[in-house]
Amino acid sequence: MILRKFLHYIEVIIILTVFWVVINEKITFIQVVSGTVLSFIAILYTEKYLLKQDYKKLYIFSLRNFIKYLAYLFVQIYISGFTAIYRMLTHKINVGIIEYESGLDNDFLLCILANSITLTPGTVTVDKNGKKLKVLCLNCPEDGQNLLQQSIKVKFENRLKGEN
Incomplete structure (x- = not known):
């Protein structure tokens, strides 16, 4: 169940992990793993307590479009x-x-x-x-x-x- 939820939110987790690495100004294994774990926890928390609908339905923006738009x-x-x-x-x-x-x-x-x-x-x-x-x-x-x-x-x- 948790693995399925993790795969469902993989694009959002990648974006948040990249943001985490940029904020910490280090690209180490520990930074990437901690960013991934914290991103997943943040998604679970916001979806359960703050959002009224599914995270992916609320924030419709693909990873491909996000990277193109950012560039x-x-x-x-x-x-x-x-x-x-x-x-x-x-x-x-x-x-x-x-x-x-x-x-x-x-x-x-x-x-x-x-x-x-x-x-x-x-x-x-x-x-x-x-x-x-x-x-x-x-x-x-x-x-x-x-x-x-x-x-x-x-x-x-x-x-x-x-x-x-």
């Missing part, structure tokens, strides 16, 4: 960083706040979207109300917010849905 986010962070530095040095800054209404139905994916926006330099998610996000932008478009909204949708939201 893409990493690239976007660097691109946005260089763009933000250029804009600050050339004084081409137009600060503003836009509202973005997401098409994501899953609250977990919406949280990842909001955090991804904040992680990229030049944008910060200021508020979340349902599916609406308020985003503070270093380079807010003059003609409105359609360009930035489309950029968020194409760059992040579609990838979170697994469409790109």
Whole structure:
């Protein structure tokens, strides 16, 4: 029974174990084993006491999509960083706040979207109300917010849905 449950959650356990190893800044056998055990215990505890439904049904995000999204986010962070530095040095800054209404139905994916926006330099998610996000932008478009909204949708939201 426990082995079957362990295999059911193997993707989540791998992600949490990698996170554990990164936080501890060591890749040793003991770190990997302790991360795996603690990940499994955390999943069992949260599923039993905190979540109202099965863990995998609540957090629909495959390991393959997670790795692809993480790699893409990493690239976007660097691109946005260089763009933000250029804009600050050339004084081409137009600060503003836009509202973005997401098409994501899953609250977990919406949280990842909001955090991804904040992680990229030049944008910060200021508020979340349902599916609406308020985003503070270093380079807010003059003609409105359609360009930035489309950029968020194409760059992040579609990838979170697994469409790109």
